[in-house]
Amino acid sequence: MTQSDTKIRAATLADIEAVIQITKDNEHFWTPQVDGAEALERILERPSNLFLVYDDGEILGFILGSWDGARAFIHKISVRPDIRQKSIGTQLVSEAIVFFKNIGAPTVAVAAADGTREEEQDSTEFWKKVGFEPIPARLMIYFDVQGDENEN
Numbered sequence: 837m838t839q840s841d842t843k844i845r846a847a848t849l850a851d852i853e854a855v856i857q858i859t860k861d862n863e864h865f866w867t868p869q870v871d872g873a874e875a876l877e878r879i880l881e882r883p884s885n886l887f888l889v890y891d892d893g894e895i896l897g898f899i900l901g902s903w904d905g906a907r908a909f910i911h912k913i914s915v916r917p918d919i920r921q922k923s924i925g926t927q928l929v930s931e932a933i934v935f936f937k938n939i940g941a942p943t944v945a946v947a948a949a950d951g952t953r954e955e956e957q958d959s960t961e962f963w964k965k966v967g968f969e970p971i972p973a974r975l976m977i978y979f980d981v982q983g984d985e986n987e988n
């Protein structure tokens with residue numbers, strides 16, 4: 837499958853509002869610094885970043901990732917809550933893999949953080965269904981890169 841066969845395409849600035857709305861509907865909007873419009877605009881500026889949308893006349897889902905020249909990572913996937921289980925997530929992952937294949941990546945990993953909705957605490961089964969295997973790893977984060985927590 838190629839991008840031209842699907843409703844999946846590269847995101848543009850015009851998609852950002854819809855992408856943020858889906859993130860909020862999925863209760864995955866953490867902070868504007870990471871999930872807000874300016875952050876998404878910066879993602880769009882770098883060609884080695886993955887930012888695809890599923891466009892069926894309206895934006896129904898999106899996927900974000902990056903490639904550093906050695907490793908490819910999917911950072912986030914989100915499908916509109918009212919249109920789940922219709923293979924949109926599977927298609928987004930499939931197109932992401934095509935993107936990373938074309939860029940030369942040998943593997944693609946995902947940081948599969950738990951969802952905030954009670955019924956979506958663990959997306960592991962979804963990732964297994966789209967061909968990913970669990971590896972022994974822990975997702976950890978350093979929150980204070982900007983030093984905000986030390987400000988008086």
Ligand SMILES: CC(C)(COP(=O)(O)OP(=O)(O)OC[C@H]1O[C@@H](n2cnc3c(N)ncnc32)[C@H](O)[C@@H]1OP(=O)(O)O)[C@@H](O)C(=O)NCCC(=O)NCCS
Nearest residue numbers: 912913914915920921922923924925926951959961962965
């Ligand atoms: C995870 C998500 C992207 C899946 O999108 P989707 O369009 O519903 O997925 P698909 O229809 O392609 O599902 C493919 C398979 O995975 C299963 N699946 C989907 N989401 C699942 C979940 N959260 N837990 C377990 N299985 C799941 C589906 O039942 C389907 O199984 P089947 O092939 O046996 O029918 C979507 O549920 C979502 O946006 N969730 C909120 C955000 C999130 O948790 N993202 C992942 C962490 S970054």
